[in-house]
Amino acid sequence: MRLSKHLLVWGPSILGLAASAVLVHGSEALRKPTFIEMARELGIEVDNNGLCLESRQSLTPQEAELVDVKDADLLGPKWGCVMFSQNLNRERGVAGHDFPSQVLALTRAKAAQGLVTVNGAIKYMGIKSGGFHYDVEKDPLNSKQVLITVRINFGGIYPDQKTDMQDKLDKAAQFWSDNSPERALRFSFKAVEDTENPHFYVGFGRGKKRTPYYQTWWSDWDSDLISHEIGHMLGLDDEYNQLRVTFSSRRANPVYTSQCQFGSIMCTYAWWAKPQKYHYYLILNRVNNQFASQTDEDFE
Numbered sequence: 112m113r114l115s116k117h118l119l120v121w122g123p124s125i126l127g128l129a130a131s132a133v134l135v136h137g138s139e140a141l142r143k144p145t146f147i148e149m150a151r152e153l154g155i156e157v158d159n160n161g162l163c164l165e166s167r168q169s170l171t172p173q174e175a176e177l178v179d180v181k182d183a184d185l186l187g188p189k190w191g192c193v194m195f196s197q198n199l200n201r202e203r204g205v206a207g208h209d210f211p212s213q214v215l216a217l218t219r220a221k222a223a224q225g226l227v228t229v230n231g232a233i234k235y236m237g238i239k240s241g242g243f244h245y246d247v248e249k250d251p252l253n254s255k256q257v258l259i260t261v262r263i264n265f266g267g268i269y270p271d272q273k274t275d276m277q278d279k280l281d282k283a284a285q286f287w288s289d290n291s292p293e294r295a296l297r298f299s300f301k302a303v304e305d306t307e308n309p310h311f312y313v314g315f316g317r318g319k320k321r322t323p324y325y326q327t328w329w330s331d332w333d334s335d336l337i338s339h340e341i342g343h344m345l346g347l348d349d350e351y352n353q354l355r356v357t358f359s360s361r362r363a364n365p366v367y368t369s370q371c372q373f374g375s376i377m378c379t380y381a382w383w384a385k386p387q388k389y390h391y392y393l394i395l396n397r398v399n400n401q402f403a404s405q406t407d408e409d410f411e
């Protein structure tokens with residue numbers, strides 16, 4: 112089954128904007144990539160028409176036959192196409208897409224001019240709109256690196272809990288940095304006071320619960336889960352099938368349950384899952400391609 116429906120949705124919204132961007136600037140140097148060109152540069156498999164080789168519907172029965180998580184990853188590149196398309200469809204406040212091969216150089220050039228705050232939103236699960244906010248700048252500690260910062264204010268957190276949370280945020284930041292392309296990115300996630308210009312205000316509770324997105328974080332979350340949750344603050348959508356995960360029985364085949372790429376941190380927060388190349392691409396692309404003067408309300 113082909114993802115033609117996806118392209119119909121995605122095509123006009125993104126390609127239309129890309130085409131107008133070229134007209135405005137009138138320069139071939141600013142040409143925006145097609146989906147095929149983006150996918151190929153990101154190591155994602157597409158056919159010659161620029162369609163994903165598989166869809167969520169066609170991958171699900173294949174996944175159902177697998178029982179080992181390691182085997183599930185064989186489907187990774189195919190899921191990657193589906194998930195990259197999904198993210199493109201759901202991000203708001205993005206005015207176009209640059210070639211993945213150029214995005215790091217373009218980000219460095221922009222960051223050299225000064226700090227950029229990226230603001231936009233994604234439509235989680237295609238339904239609920241939530242903002243993403245992060246700062247991008249030249250790393251003051253290493254001029255070859257780009258520094259990406261997220262500051263979070265936790266409501267009602269005690270000082271010892273804040274210290275503990277900062278340890279986990281540091282681990283999550285290290286994880287995002289270590290897996291970045293060419294290790295060119297340094298991530299910094301900070302638990303801050305109200306007066307320190309937070310990007311996010313999040314409730315804080317004792318224990319360990321799952322609550323929707325960044326409404327409340329919990330004291331017993333581990334750094335793997337925090338790495339996943341930070342992914343949302345960086346504007347990445349969940350990749351698992353939420354209905355399926357929520358309503359499946361405990362004894363259900365774990366591979367069949369999630370319907371996503373098990374190697375991806377936005378699919379699962381298991382210890383082996385990592386940020387993917389297309390995740391970093393989406394984060395960096397917005398530095399040069401965000402609409403001006405936007406607020407959360409623009410994306411409701």
Ligand SMILES: [Zn+2]
Pocket residue numbers: 339340343349
């Ligand atoms: Zn999530």
